[in-house]
Amino acid sequence: MDYLTGFGRPLGTTAPRAAFGTDAPRLSLNGTWRFRLAPTVAEAAAGFWAPDFDDTGWAELPVPSSWPMHGFGRPAYTNVVYPFPVDPPHVPTDNPTGDHRLVFDVPAGFAGLGARLRFDGIDSCGRVWLNGVELGVTQGSRLPAEFDVTAALRPGGANVLAVRVHQWSAGSYLEDQDQWWLPGIFRDVTLLARPAGGVDDVFVQAAYEPDGRGRLRVEGPADAVVSIPELGLDRLPAGTAHDAGPVEPWTAETPRLYELVVATATETATLRIGFRTVAVTGGILTVNGRRIVLRGVNRHEFHPELGRVVPPDVVRAELELMKRHHVNAIRTSHYPPHPAVLDLCDELGFWVIDECDYETHGFEPVGWRGNPSDDPRFAEACVDRMRRMVERDKNHPSVIMWSLGNEAGVGANLGRMADWARERDPGRPLHYEGDRSCAHVDVYSRMYAGHAEVDAIGRGEGHVPHLPFILCEYAHAMGNGPGGLAEYDELFDRHPRCQGGFVWEWLDHGIRRPEGDYAYGGDFGEPLHDGNFVIDGLVFPDRTPSPGLTELAAVYAPVRLNVGAGAVTVRSRYVFRSLAGAELRWSVTVDGGPGAEGAVPLPVVAAGETVVVALNDMSDKSGSGAPDSAGSEAWLTVDAVAPDGLVLGRGQVQLRAAASVPGVPAGAGPRRDGGVIRLGAAEFDPVHGTLTRLGNLALRGPVLDIWRAPIDNDRLGHDPVADRWRAAGLHRMTHRLLGLELGPDALVVATRVAPAAADRALLAWYTWRTVGEAVELTVRVEPAGDWDVPLPRLGVHLELPADLGAVAWFGAGPGEAYPDSRTAALTGRYESTVDDLTTPYVYPQENGNRADARWLTLTGPDGHGLRVEAAPRIDFTARRWSTAALDAARHRSELVAEDRIHLHLDHAHHGLGSAACGPGVLPQYELRPEPATFTVTLRAFS
């Protein structure tokens, strides 16, 4: 079994080469295989590789697959730590071993040709036999391996392929990425005919010259000829440089591809190539001579039902979703993706950092002792991994940088990987974040640096390497958040050397549960796990967008609109493409109602240019669409829309503010009536001083509420604010009635709101008046005693009948918004339901706030309901469970609708930040305990 502990080296594989299509026969071996799982290597079936071995009693398993997703063993999640002792190169005796067998027929077309068997990914170690002949061993899970099967193959007849896959191998020490541990043959298995004298490998170097010409050099077999029919290039010799004449460059904004044909006498290969030149000059990363900004995401490969197997249609849909949300860059965290992903990146247009399948993070907790990055015995495996990535992916124009890996400390082997890559491919800069000396790289990369530090780096303060700066991870998108995206993006715009970053991360890696929700770390009984840290994406496990992605789209938007009453300033942040064909669509609304709208074509705005477009036409309309009644509020909204309908940027301006509401004479004052206090249509409980009825609505509240169900960014990280909140008792505030004052026209309820065991308090006065049919409430709050923590929220909570499920409001929307995540929310009139206002975060936490409502209504099916008017604005959250229930739940299915609706009307919220892994809430978005006053009017209607 020494191959398991052989320091991660594959055995018997052929030289790595690029993935491309040719006219030679190929046969997919994906499909239903026979499978048997043994708990140890010793207990695996002896001799299962023999062609006549009887596997009739074995289970069936699809290939590709991650076997724990099909009922064999269980998934396990750890972030940093290894789920086995740190004792390289040894692996546990309990090493789940999956034997796979397939009987397949080889078409006659393979006769007389050489053949290779290709595995695009086996996690973590596969030992392979064909027709009883042992071919070798592969390690390097997310990398291809090929075996020469010319001698062992039986063309025209039945063949028996046997693959023994071990979950753990020495290679596992090199694959400590933050994700589920999921063994299996999880990528394609293919049999490839290899004609003698064929096109085994091709290396296309296609540069874009400053004069607009392409320069082409294709390495391949000595006798190969190269053609690009579209450019009139015909049968050029391989191995020398050629002037390709004037070409259209490839960029992520203009993904122009050309078909290139490489032919020998026996084989013709076809590739899609792009002309582009990547360089680092004067501390700036450029493509085709221009500074680019990476508005990126980190992308893992995961599927909630299939594990590491992501069906091609799902991949295409998710990359298209990224494009629609203005993501222009992908870091393939933390390993090369399925090869087809890069074909799509070439086609759709993404700047890609292709990262090696290399991470040794679990050595950090042991002080980096024995780190493979600096252990000469692992040198060969390290270089092998780099070589297999670069050789496989070298022809993709989208790949603009190679990354040595992630979180692997420092050491000589990283230098060896870098040296090898530079020598082989001088055309791409190198990336690695883990070595602050930047000894082997061309860009200065960091993860989770806060805004102030990024700003300082941008200004060149301190000992900053004179290199382009990127954030390979930032804005940790765990749960509700991230906050502070807009402020980062502003820094990328401001400082030339701050060239963007990659949000951590694209996808929540939740695993579907029968309960209808998603599992995370610990849900499979793992003794060691990192909980829901694997649920930290911009999209939910089923790849539906979370509010974080909606916010990201608004922040990453390529067109910035500064809307004034008479003109719109249009600033294009494109670097290569113009806004030709785009138009400005505008609408004027009054109090959010339907109003005038129209469109004007944009003049051609060149990349990077700013133009001012006059809007005479629109401002004329500012008063139309609704009666110009007192108090009406008018907004002009402008969208820049591409010819394909994609919104490239949005902007808004308030044309007319709401006139302040004229003072309405107060109605009758409060009076005691039996056991209750009455004020107009309102009825109060004199014991607590709270509302119990309004017209025909039974309700409870409103009472001061400062608690929110801590979000991941409150709960996790270095100094979790939620720990301080709980220590201060903010989750268990009590309310003491200080007094009720029944004045001639107002009821004043004085309370002291405080937690047990502490002497700090919030004094709250509720002043109630009647306003026509409605009651007006003014809440005045004053902190008393020591307050050294920010408040989670500041507002009131009330309970309403469960049937008021339809919601409408005029305010920011349509989605969730918090103080540091509200670029995407625009002012308008919106409709939703209590159920839909909730955001289904996998790990339950505070969510669903709608900001800046001028008014809102909750309406029952029979048309009765509650109307809230704010003076001037109020945030609100409505849901069918209490904050306490949300706080206590660990999975979505634990949230059960109560017999009432909980409505929160909030004067202010603490921001979101991204402290789960990174900076907390920026100072300007902290909710400080300070005196505050806010007013709402409540009216029951029918």
Ligand code: IPT
């Ligand atoms: C960083 C990792 O690179 C990434 O894989 C992920 O684990 C992320 O954190 C957290 O979700 S490493 C961290 C110690 C900064």
